[in-house]
Amino acid sequence: MTEERFIDLVRIEQVPLRRFLLALCSGDSATADDIAQDSLVRAYVASGSFKGLSSFRTWLFRIAYNCYIDHCRKTQPQRLPIDGREALNKTADDDPDHLFRFQNLYQAIDRLPEKEKAAVILFYFEDRSIKEIAAILGIPSGTIKYHLSSGRSHLKELISL
């Protein structure tokens, strides 16, 4: 894959990729963009081994998810107060009740176990199919369904607290 081709594909995929990482990083856009840059560098170096067995997007998301996991292992998990406005690009003028609901939801997502969190984000925020999520996270489809179901149950409990 040439550099130009890679850049063209990244230009198309950069928004969904950054959105996925932003949700994983609970609205911390600086960290999300750092991980996105690292994953794109890794993807570029490894692009020679991309055989097209999955779509470029699925391949890129898998690399990004692995980078995110590496980042979590390197750094102590920080429970920063989640700023719903930053995550959703909202301003202080927006409906405060609406913002509170978003903030509540993001805090609940942040408390989910890693695989559940990633499965919920990919399914509901990125509209990815179970098969694609399985390819990205490297686990069977049945396990993804289980993670989605338990993720929903956990979210309901956490939101209603």
Place this chain on the structure above:
Amino acid sequence: MTDKELEGLLKESKPMVKDDYGFMLEVIRRTSAIKGVKSEVDRQRKRWHKVLWITFFIGIAAGILIYDTFAFLNPRVCYTVAVIAITITLVIVTTLDIKKQSVIRNVAKTSE
């Protein structure tokens, strides 16, 4: 809260990310900076592919040779030895491939 309500809330709460020109500029700068590393990784990958195929064929040839040479003694034993020879070669091939992947990963990490 029902499942439908939760799903509705999740679907309307997608994070908003705008197309960032600065982000793309940084990607272009970084990829240009590691062009040399990428070509080295690609070169290594091609070399390893050759090594893997050569090792694979040597294993097959060794298996056939063992079978042909000693078949008159005890065909069943020779067949087993040949299969073991091929299996050992395949294990070597797989190990080399894993090592290759880790070398490539390390080069990629260093480049960051």
